[in-house]
Amino acid sequence: MSDIINILMLGDVVGRPGRKALIEVLPSILKKEKIVFTVANGENSSGGKALIKSSAEDLFKAGVNVITSGNHVWSKSETYKLLAENGNILRPHNYPSHLPGSGKCIFTLNNDIKIGVINLQGRVYMPPIDSPFTSADTVLKEFDEEGVVVKVVDFHAEATSEKEALGFYLDGRVSVLAGTHTHVQTSDEKIYDKGMAYITDLGRCGSFNSVLGMNEESSIRHFLTSIPQPYAPKKGEITIEGLIASVDVSTGKALSVKRIREQA
Numbered sequence: 001m002s003d004i005i006n007i008l009m010l011g012d013v014v015g016r017p018g019r020k021a022l023i024e025v026l027p028s029i030l031k032k033e034k035i036v037f038t039v040a041n042g043e044n045s046s047g048g049k050a051l052i053k054s055s056a057e058d059l060f061k062a063g064v065n066v067i068t069s070g071n072h073v074w075s076k077s078e079t080y081k082l083l084a085e086n087g088n089i090l091r092p093h094n095y096p097s098h099l100p101g102s103g104k105c106i107f108t109l110n111n112d113i114k115i116g117v118i119n120l121q122g123r124v125y126m127p128p129i130d131s132p133f134t135s136a137d138t139v140l141k142e143f144d145e146e147g148v149v150v151k152v153v154d155f156h157a158e159a160t161s162e163k164e165a166l167g168f169y170l171d172g173r174v175s176v177l178a179g180t181h182t183h184v185q186t187s188d189e190k191i192y193d194k195g196m197a198y199i200t201d202l203g204r205c206g207s208f209n210s211v212l213g214m215n216e217e218s219s220i221r222h223f224l225t226s227i228p229q230p231y232a233p234k235k236g237e238i239t240i241e242g243l244i245a246s247v248d249v250s251t252g253k254a255l256s257v258k259r260i261r262e263q264a
Helices: 015-032 053-062 076-086 133-145 161-169 217-225
Strands: 004-010 037-039 066-067 104-108 114-121 150-156 176-180 197-199 202-205 238-248 254-263
Touching: 004 015, 004 150, 004 176, 004 197, 015 037, 015 053, 015 150, 015 202, 015 254, 037 150, 053 066, 053 197, 053 238, 104 133, 104 197, 114 254, 150 161, 161 176, 176 238, 197 202, 197 238
Parallel strands: 004 037, 037 066, 114 150, 150 176, 176 197
Antiparallel strands: 004 238, 104 114, 202 238, 238 254
């Protein structure tokens, strides 16, 4: 394998339509783009607001190596056991440490290259948890001690300013930082001065002509009435969105970056 590897990070997978799309389309993307490692955010993969075992199995079957998450990962009690049992399913690291699961993992490729993955959650307009900045410091120190050179971060956050600030903070220390949570892909993919690939939000794997991958009728009723509504993932026009970064495994620096959006 070359000293340059291609890493794919996928936006929030929304419900059954998103899972089905990955099963049907992701293998061809992995082959075409010569991807060796894939991360997907799965916190919306079960009914649009949860992650259960069968959904996780679908993502792994499709070719995802590590599943990240965010604030919705706690929606079903079943997920607590899943987090405790599977080290390749992550929850944000900056939640209290006594909660089940972990916000970090080291995935070893067939050629023994180690890839460190960190899952963090923002604090602006989000639950009041520990700082993602200092949490990142802690994990990166551990990764350095383990000899991990290639490091990727899923930063599940609402505020674009918080995402960009963390990008500057981690530039030169991680290979890729990709934002999730808003389900809307941004057009600001870039490589920071010290070699970190970045995008503010990966987007979603789900219905493109929808409200965040969900049926628009419920969202409209919510805004008209201010009363909570039941939401369901929308079918049709399923799109896979994410980011591909080429990374030098000897330095951990990104050499190229591009957004992807493919119709399923």
